[in-house]
Amino acid sequence: MIETELTRCVASFHPGATGVTGAAKLSGGASQETWTFDIVHPNGTIGAILRRAPPGYGAAPGRAAGLDAEATLMQLAHDAGLPSPKVMHVLRPEDGLGRGFIMARVEGETIARKILRDEEFAGARPILARQLGRVIAGIHGLPQAKLPKLRSLTATREIEDLAREYHSFNWPRPVFELALRWLRDHDPGPSSETTLVHGDFRHGNLIIGPDGVRAVLDWELAHTGDPMEDLGWVCVNSWRFGEIDKPVGGFGTREDLFAGYEEAGRKADPERVMFWEVMGTLRWGVMCCGMMQRFRSGPDHSMERAMIGRRASETEIDLLRLLAPRGR
Amino acid sequence: MQDEPTPTELIKAVADFLRSEIAPAIKGHNGFKLRVGINALDLVTRQLALAEAGDATEAARLRQLLGTDGTLMELNRVLSEKIAGGEVDLKTPGLSEHLWQTTLDKLAVDQPNYASYKRELATK
Numbered sequence: 001m002i003e004t005e006l007t008r009c010v011a012s013f014h015p016g017a018t019g020v021t022g023a024a025k026l027s028g029g030a031s032q033e034t035w036t037f038d039i040v041h042p043n044g045t046i047g048a049i050l051r052r053a054p055p056g057y058g059a060a061p062g063r064a065a066g067l068d069a070e071a072t073l074m075q076l077a078h079d080a081g082l083p084s085p086k087v088m089h090v091l092r093p094e095d096g097l098g099r100g101f102i103m104a105r106v107e108g109e110t111i112a113r114k115i116l117r118d119e120e121f122a123g124a125r126p127i128l129a130r131q132l133g134r135v136i137a138g139i140h141g142l143p144q145a146k147l148p149k150l151r152s153l154t155a156t157r158e159i160e161d162l163a164r165e166y167h168s169f170n171w172p173r174p175v176f177e178l179a180l181r182w183l184r185d186h187d188p189g190p191s192s193e194t195t196l197v198h199g200d201f202r203h204g205n206l207i208i209g210p211d212g213v214r215a216v217l218d219w220e221l222a223h224t225g226d227p228m229e230d231l232g233w234v235c236v237n238s239w240r241f242g243e244i245d246k247p248v249g250g251f252g253t254r255e256d257l258f259a260g261y262e263e264a265g266r267k268a269d270p271e272r273v274m275f276w277e278v279m280g281t282l283r284w285g286v287m288c289c290g291m292m293q294r295f296r297s298g299p300d301h302s303m304e305r306a307m308i309g310r311r312a313s314e315t316e317i318d319l320l321r322l323l324a325p326r327g328r
Numbered sequence: 329m330q331d332e333p334t335p336t337e338l339i340k341a342v343a344d345f346l347r348s349e350i351a352p353a354i355k356g357h358n359g360f361k362l363r364v365g366i367n368a369l370d371l372v373t374r375q376l377a378l379a380e381a382g383d384a385t386e387a388a389r390l391r392q393l394l395g396t397d398g399t400l401m402e403l404n405r406v407l408s409e410k411i412a413g414g415e416v417d418l419k420t421p422g423l424s425e426h427l428w429q430t431t432l433d434k435l436a437v438d439q440p441n442y443a444s445y446k447r448e449l450a451t452k
Contacts, residue, residue, distance in 0.1 A: 172404040175427055177411040178418070242443040303364050310371060313434040317444045320431055324424045327451070 052100030069148040070219040071101035106215040112203035129252020133260025140195040153225040175316040191226035232276025285315030343369035382433035
């Protein structure tokens with residue numbers, strides 16, 4: 001039972017804690033898990049989240065920043081006053097829980113359809129884009145000297161990574177080829193400024209309450225690079241969940257996003273943001289194709305993965321709407 | 329010759345049963361998975377109805393565009409290479425129309441409720 005290890009671990013960093021209750025796995029593939037649980041303490045219970053690679057799993061693969069880096073980034077964001085959960089404990093080998101960290105649980109909603117449709121969030125929707133602009137600016141302003149070791153990426157590098165992954169599927173997609181060609185022809189070159197990039201700033205990784213954004217999660221794809229990448233990714237149509245006329249997450253305008261970004265003392269470059277929106281749309285399409293590959297080769301032979309493979313065509317119509325709009 | 333009912337009729341009957349009799353009784357994560365499963369059956373039904381005609385017109389357009397013949401896979405490979413090499417681009421007569429029609433035909437099977445698709449159909 002994971003509660004036994006957690007009880008021992010929690011007592012080591014939270015004096016007076018008498019145990020844990022309600023441990024439940026929220027999500028997890030083979031190599032990474034998220035658990036929710038409550039820390040029992042005479043002064044009241046505290047909601048907590050464990051994010052870990054179970055014992056026996058080594059460093060994170062491929063693009064991932066790694067759980068230690070995620071913990072450092074989350075704590076840096078928290079210390080800078082950004083909406084970010086407090087990191088309570090970074091796992092040590094003697095905890096017997098694998099690698100990872102324990103953070104405070106932030107209450108709120110991450111499911112886009114609820115955030116976009118439920119009455120509860122009606123007050124948050126009009127203010128979110130500007131708020132997120134300020135938060136993204138805060139992320140980009142985190143002190144470089146304190147950042148953990150991260151991959152450094154440029155537009156050119158990301159185009160070639162995407163092209164390589166797409167070609168590995170060995171399935172011709174003329175619309176993806178058109179997008180790759182467009183990206184190579186419009187590569188804006190290295191950005192004038194290199195900053196921390198969250199890398200996956202979108203619905204699902206944002207905890208939203210009736211008052212707006214409460215926490216930014218999942219720094220797995222964090223890297224250093226062009227700050228405009230985060231602004232482009234949050235505008236990708238795949239994260240609008242049907243509200244296609246509101247480019248920022250289906251709730252706001254680019255103008256509000258940029259205004260928030262600039263209020264926090266940074267400058268948005270709409271042309272570069274559009275470049276990254278095209279890149280992001282293609283990226284999600286390639287990720288959908290990757291899901292299909294993982295479905296076919298196992299071990300995750302699930303219907304959900306298979307059906308995500310059939311969502312690649314959504315990104316093809318979005319790429320055509322961006323690159324070859326009809327009737328113009 | 330295989331007998332009736334057709335694959336389409338069988339899949340529709342199963343999907344309708346799951347949708348009306350089973351789905352209301354299943355909650356939580358399995359309820360979500362069941363909806364995904366029903367969506368998959370509906371997709372198969374649409375593909376059985378639409379793919380043959382769509383593939384035929386796609387192949388005809390590709391033959392015209394490329395001036396060569398082959399399987400749909402081969403033709404799409406040739407077009408992909410030509411786009412990658414810059415030999416064919418959006419200024420090439422017929423390319424944009426071909427990509428649009430092919431993509432709309434895919435969405436009609438994959439996700440006919442996708443908002444971008446519905447918007448494009450409405451403004452055609």
